[in-house]
Amino acid sequence: MLDIRPNCEHCNKALPNTSTEAMICSFECTYCKHCALVVFENVCPSCSGNFVQRPIRPSKMIEKYPASSKQVFKPKDLEKTKLNSNAFKNILPEKR
Ligand SMILES: [Zn+2]
Numbered sequence: 001m002l003d004i005r006p007n008c009e010h011c012n013k014a015l016p017n018t019s020t021e022a023m024i025c026s027f028e029c030t031y032c033k034h035c036a037l038v039v040f041e042n043v044c045p046s047c048s049g050n051f052v053q054r055p056i057r058p059s060k061m062i063e064k065y066p067a068s069s070k071q072v073f074k075p076k077d078l079e080k081t082k083l084n085s086n087a088f089k090n091i092l093p094e095k096r
């Protein structure tokens with residue numbers, strides 16, 4: 001089951017369970033669409049994998065299966081992420 005983390009790890013934008021802007025990598029590093037696709041160019045700064053849109057957890061399920069309330073906010077060093085993105089962005093995720 002996904003954590004459904006509450007915010008973007010880089011810019012701290014709120015990403016509630018109903019957000020259509022939440023993007024995750026396979027480890028569930030969680031970013032807003034702008035950070036994932038524009039700032040990091042679809043290369044996760046931690047694992048170099050790609051991002052996909054996080055599915056909505058329907059609000060009627062939230063009481064039984066709550067979204068995480070644990071904020072993960074670790075802004076990245078953009079010089080380092082740029083190097084990482086440049087190294088991987090032109091390689092298909094399945095070949096990284
Ligand atoms: Zn963001």
Ligand SMILES: [Zn+2]
Pocket residue numbers: 025026027028029044045046047048049
């Ligand atoms: Zn990752």
